[in-house]
Amino acid sequence: MNPAAAPAPTRVLLVEDDLRVARVNRDLLERDPDVHVVGSAATCAQADALARALTPDLILLDVHLPDGSGLGLLRHWRAQGLTTDVALITAADDEASVRLALAHGAFDYLIKPFTGARLNDLLARHRARHHAEAGRVDQGRLDQGRLDRLLGLGPTLPSLPRGIDPNTLERVAQALRDAPHPVSAEDIGEQVSLSRVTAWRYLEHLVRSGAAQLDHQYGQAGRPAKLYRRSDRPAGQPTDQP
Template identity: 60%
Template sequence: MIRVVLVEDDLRVARVNRDLLEADPEVHVLGTATSVAEGDQLVRHLRPDLVLLDVYLPDGTGLDLLRSWRARGEVFDVLMVTAADDAGVVQSALSHGAFDYLIKPFDRSRLGDALARFRRRKALTGATFDQASLDRYLGVASAAPLPKGVDARTLERVADLLTRHPDGLSAEDVGGLVGLSRPTAWRYLEHLVGTGRARLDYQYGAGRPSKRYKAHGARNNEDSGARS
């Protein structure tokens, strides 16, 4: 059974959230607090597994409450459920140990996802990981293997060259600077383009247009001058 406390000053919202939570037979809402002081008292008394915490409360903020809980070593999980959508608030909540953050109004399915994450966290007690299983738990995608003939160290050298030459380089330029043949340099450059780390521009003049590879986000000097 997941034992939950709600800290929410809008009683209508609290009732809706309680109904959504208790639609899951393994969830029991122990009580609802409508202020920072009441929330702290309720948590001390009831010792929940999970707290759903609003940010804006009559006598302070949920962030203040979260900080105080962590400062005194409380280990229950906290799910932020709030209208606060400012990036600084989100970052502060997550950095102080909230495991998830729902912005009102949210979908029922999103709350279900949060509960599923909570259950996975609780199932980890006593577990050990190898890196692959930890990456799966954290949702970190494994890097795709490099194509044949592309070396990771050389790839980073080529990427660094593009960063240091914002006007772009040709495959011939890169080959000369790194010590690669033109076809090999082209292979590295095309890989950077394909993975979103570089882009290909064409420079037009007499004859055929020349290909210039640039780090993703780099601007031409003339573009920079026009905007300065």
């Protein structure tokens, strides 16, 4: 199988008035090679201009900004028809702010200080939603599986074993969902730029979690080949395999 084109990086706009915090968040984001911070804004006015000029995939937005509230800016964007994923990253931990953010269409809400793992989870779920949107067919209609992924309800693993990165796991799972027929670990590794052994480890994890199924191809000399396909079982239902 020929390697598929590498996925485009997730283009992120940071909106944070504390320059030190902005640098820390940028460093955290760009540890992921599939993330590119395309701009940084310190005010509502700058954020509004950059969001329109740069058309990022994801906006990480603070609430307390020198010239206004990030919540007001989010409301303005939604009223203007901007549907970009927006996640609040803020020290505002009161319930009213959280409810307003969600009511105005915030994709996620992180309370400072947050962990790198929680930020990785945000990125993985954004990618899952992005893949679901890119997979729309039939004049914009969605089947239930794509809709569930768009809503962040796809197969998720709340507690990942050591060595399983959520972003890489989502890339492997998406490649498997897109495969028209059962594929080998080598096939998946070529598609998502992983070694065969690493791809095999992620595929075996998906099998154990119920998100993939394992087939054996017999009839050849030596050991039977292992082929993987997306699971027909409900998401999150584990297999009986050890």
